Amino acid sequence: MERRNNGGRPKAVERRSRHLNIRLTEAEYAKLRGTSGSLKISAYARRRLLGKTVSRSVPQINQLAWEELARTTANLNQLTLHANQGHFAHSEEFAQVLVRLSHTLKTVREGLIGGKHGHR
Incomplete structure (x- = not known):
């Protein structure tokens, strides 16, 4: 019998296993938090570091x-x-x-x- 998909989040094609730790000043962190919009800071930073576009949130x-x-x-x-x-x-x-x-x-x-x- 074939196993059914129970839904949920699909498995990632390539798992993110590498870590990058950086230190920021309070001002740098506040600026990063302010520009990340609705994205998590890690997702925002990843997109910026990898040269991908970041959509801005609209009021x-x-x-x-x-x-x-x-x-x-x-x-x-x-x-x-x-x-x-x-x-x-x-x-x-x-x-x-x-x-x-x-x-x-x-x-x-x-x-x-x-x-x-x-x-x-």
């Missing part, structure tokens, strides 16, 4: 605003689609306003999330 208020702007952007994209398909008359001025509005929304969203293209 809840910014996350809510980001989501609302995402809906607004989707609506703008639908308006643009309908305009381009000829569902309603539009002028060159209308098209330019849609483009400017799209760029403005993108800039605001990037400012809220703290980077380009949604990188956190």
Whole structure:
């Protein structure tokens, strides 16, 4: 009879068996703790030491605003689609306003999330 998977965390492909111990001043530790966000300090330090990207945590208020702007952007994209398909008359001025509005929304969203293209 085949043994069933009981769930839980999958086994690591390569077990971390090596230790790296460092000493920090209180100021260094506080800075590290402040920049690690929601990550454990060890996970944050490992990612930084190995040159991997570290996503920044986003304040809840910014996350809510980001989501609302995402809906607004989707609506703008639908308006643009309908305009381009000829569902309603539009002028060159209308098209330019849609483009400017799209760029403005993108800039605001990037400012809220703290980077380009949604990188956190």
